[in-house]
Amino acid sequence: MSDASSYVTTLTDEQSLELLATKSFGRLVVRRTNDIDLFPLNYLVHNGKILFRTAEGTKLFSLNLNEDVLFEADHVEHTGETSGDAWSVIVKGTARILRDSEEINAADQLPLTPWLPTLKYNYVEITPDEGGISGRKFALGAEPERY
């Protein structure tokens, strides 16, 4: 009987961040008291942290009320109808809005473009928790016969 372990490779934090850096579109999950919300967004990996931008007044901006977040990006590449490679990196971390003008000026120099053509003045930085990075690589394939 097949075992998932032979198709799943656990990545190191370094490998996970490297893969994250190859993409620019991910998903932020924010928890509120009795609810969870997910936001698709453009991001940048910088110094082991995840950086994105958001506009004041948006629902997402209210995450300054709840700093524990989850971020995910993934990639699926099909090489055949049922075969291929994929990865998913999930980061549990703490979000912080950059307030210091020096930090903001430094962030302004980074190639981080927002997803939508609207002005977005706020930078948010996610610092991964200790042990909060979880990256996995998958070898996709057809399901084995049941027996």
Added chain:
Amino acid sequence: MSDASSYVTTLTDEQSLELLATKSFGRLVVRRTNDIDLFPLNYLVHNGKILFRTAEGTKLFSLNLNEDVLFEADHVEHTGETSGDAWSVIVKGTARILRDSEEINAADQLPLTPWLPTLKYNYVEITPDEGGISGRKFALGAEPERY
């Protein structure tokens, strides 16, 4: 000044489910008492519900302990360096493991393939909450000049 509203279109439930049905790879967010978890998975839209498979004993399988879930799939299509179209559909709903053999036999007939080549006996069905479907289309573009 640009307004996000001119670049974002809110979709109806029907439009959202139609877009969801064009993809087969999404992300499930599960809440536990003090934690959230995200699982990438293959899904199928059937009768307005989202169906996926999981193996008993996996972390995901334990979602029978917490039926309130969030599901998301999205699509980004770049037509130029900074232009393109994208959509994201988020479904808040209730997850239920199919236990009835008639339901399971019916699900077995659907073209739902698991992501990994391992045996996955359990079907899980997500029924969207009333008002729990939130779909948006985005017209991507370059950021306007700050002034």
